[in-house]
Amino acid sequence: MSEAVLVSTTVNGDVVEFACPTDEVLLDSLRDRVGLTGVKEGCGTGDCGACSITLDGQLVCSCLVLGVEADGRDITTVEGLTEDGELHPLQQKFIDHAALQCGVCTPGFLVAAKALLDRNPNPTETEIRYALAGNLCRCTGYDKIVRAVQASAKELNKARR
């Protein structure tokens, strides 16, 4: 048995506290202790990106972070993308472009795509494909996802102007 440690961290702007076994990954803490089930487990080994979150602004796989490592850090999950109940343009464009089928990969794609657009508001198709190479989708064939990200970039840039 692993001992539990009290972890205090900021998730989507709110401070949350939970007792976390030292060997528990952050993916499980977020789902089972914080109740945020947007983060998904596809592989548990860093290959699929379904568990993507940002940790202190950095895109990471939450299946390869320990819950205890999150103490005092700042986390954003897919639930943090909406503002006042409004879908983020990325979320809306994924729906408009039918960029999802089963949806298991979607939260990870959204978080990774947001990280890309925050850093590079005008990515080329190649840049989008490289930036999302750590996110696997078994349903869509990726094309609609790339189109949705391109459309979101356009809309976000229009709003900025």
Place this chain on the structure above:
Amino acid sequence: MRYESPATTKEAVALLSKEKGPAFVIAGGTDLLVRMKSGLVEPALLVDVKRIPAMTTIKVMQTGFRVGAAVSGAELGAHKALGKAWPGVVEATNLIGSDQIQGRCTMVGNLCNASPAADSVPALIAAGAKAAIVGKQGRRTAAVEKIITGPGSTSLAKGEVIEALTLPKSSRRTGDAYLRFTPRTEMDIAVVGVGISMTLERGIIKKARVCLGAVAPTPILVPAAADTIIGTKLDDAALAALAAACSDACDPIDDKRGTAAYRIRVAGVLARRVATIAFQRAGGAA
């Protein structure tokens, strides 16, 4: 399992030295957590080094760069001066995994995991990087090529940690590069990796270091390959001799990613390409 996140390297060393059971440093965790999940290791103690300031910073010094052991691939990639001085080292590190993995992975974790195919290691060895090691007995420095002793094993003693890697100062006449060959463009393990650095004097290669990855139990520094290009302007004869020397130095295995014969061939081909890039970066005329 106990988890500690000390604020100094000294405390980290004390914790690791005192622990009787299996004790590990956790940096990015991208190798260690995968190994823990698959039951390959069962740590009694994890020492997280990401809250140690000496390990989380990149310092520009008179003598070159000092990169903290917990600096992630993403942070390394964002450091302009380092990218300008040692583009091969930065590119090699940025090849590791996806953007998600880059948010966590470190060069030192890549080194200490001691995979024969670790991408940053040939580039670091070619660049002449050194490891600043802290142990119970104090500090020591070792060349990066002295760290990996075999697949999964290193020359670090119990309780020893790498605090930082240092890279020498690079001049306008120094260039380095790293390329790997993988069946897929992204998210794959190198079949062959080649890192080369060189310094020119009046257009002629004065110094060079050539390191091969994934073609032997450890990354290998190949002085015989460097000798084939030193004193040349990297003409066709030099490139051919370089390719032959690199192929000769390989001692690879057959696996699902490539046969030994294939790896030997590819090592020569990649070495030519890498040398050409490094030569151009050093200001050499094609």
